[in-house]
Amino acid sequence: MTTGAPEIMKRPIIGWGLHDGLVVARRNLIQTIRVPELLFFSLVQPVIFVLLFAYVFGGAIPIPGDDGASAYREYLMPGIFGQTVAFAAAASTVGLAEDMKRGLIDRFRALPMSSGAVLFGRTVADTLRQVLVLTVLSITGLLVGWRINNGIFNAILAYLLLLLFAYTVAWIGSWIGLKVPNPETASTAGLIWLFPLTFLSNAFVPISSMPGWLQVVAAWNPVSSVVLAARELFGNPTGIPSTAWPMQHAALYTLISCAVLIAIFAPLAIRKYRSTTSR
């Protein structure tokens, strides 16, 4: 033995919880770099969506109130952004289910670290990955005719809202990841709720084209509000605005629903984390 007794760090200014969370986030980001295939495929799907919707369905979906040639593509891109960040939740689900299966969660739980740190690190890393995803998607969008029409400052706000939404669904995804018994189930359970969540929204078609009761669901769906807020901030066509409150105050409703969802799912996920063990 050459090293002496363990030397403990001074408490960092950011606090132990944040420190531990960043150590875990760093580890999750290293994973992203080491398995570029994973990132690649998580990019391919939205890019395919952009191309499909822009070239195949685009002409068949009229945007009320805007009949410009590239109207649908401009309408579409924020929808794809919203859908993509929502689907990022599945990565949190699968990632945590795998950590659990490998026994890493057991090991983290036996360390004297704060109990929210592993989930905080996971959700932060999964959100940061979306920065790269949104960049690639934006470039694809620009290539097919999408434009930022409302200034760079508003565009940054739009991206920040999208990332906040990504962070929110990452908590929901994490909670599911801790609930499911194995990674195989995780890859199904992590996706299944995202299809209705994203398709019962204004992401691809205007709410005004849906049957009455669906319009209500879609108008109160936070995916619709984050997508609408992004359209407004990017200066893209929004279709005929719905009169429902969330659609009248899209950005505010997005902030409120993210806060409420995090307030519900973060404690649920942390509580589950505290009592979970691998089999």
Place this chain on the structure above:
Amino acid sequence: MSDVIEASGLVKRYGEVVALDGLDLRVSEGTVLGLLGPNGAGKTTAVRVLATLLKPDAGTAKVAGHDVRTKPNAVRRSIGLTGQYAAVDEYLTGRENLRMFGGLYHLKPAYVKARTDELLERFDLTAAANRSLRTYSGGMRRRLDLAASLIAKPPILFLDEPTTGLDPRSRLGLWQVIRDLVAEGTTVLLTTQYLDEADQLANEIVVIDKGRVIAKGTADTLKDQIGGDRIEITIADVAKANSAAVALRSVSTGEVSIEDDRLSAPVSGGSTVLVDAIRALDAQDVAVTDLVLRRPTLDDVFLSLTGHAAEEDNSPPPPSRRRGRGQ
């Protein structure tokens, strides 16, 4: 010496299954306790309760003087845990894994760096230190796993079947590491299904089955408990097994066990018993191809305590195994 692990009356249920059924354990400082039991005996559950991962349904446990229920973080500061399956990050390199755990133990970066190099060296992983774990063999992973739990030099170490799945050489290597740690003052609770492992490493052995302690003591006291030496014979004609059993029973001090053409029975009285056995077998007209007197192994202990061998599952014994009753 004081007890650094003390558990009493631990109960843990999973629905219908009672994984721990009033388990009592004590480990004194600087010693190795071998927790021995077959699959499903409750070894992992016991370790998880003591390492604060599971809350027991009943009973109390103190580790390093802290209650696992009410002071889990204090317990966590004193323990290292190596689970039954290597729990390390597949995508990180060996060095990155150790650094991550060092960071999570809140060790100073410079200390983590020095300690990481030291552990990599000690576990013979220096050459592979900068490779992702996906390129590691099972044995390398287990070594890194153990290294990770040593990063903060915990005074108490839980090792859940540390050598399962290792080849004999890696197994001996790991045994040596454990011996060195104990020589440095570490207290170890080790679970195993391998009786020779407990025999080799543990100062004290606790045998559990179905969540309860069925025997404890040193390897020697456990061996004595089943009557010391055993006579083992192989008979030429399997059809004579019953006659052979009758013969052995007349010289044995306990239960005769029969497995096809092999029989064994506990005896006392040293080598004269061999002569008696040969006479008795001869009287029963049983031809013997092999006959030995051997010191009992913990396998025998296990068999006599639980009615089934240690490495076998909890399933009923196969039909070919019949047991004679003792006199």
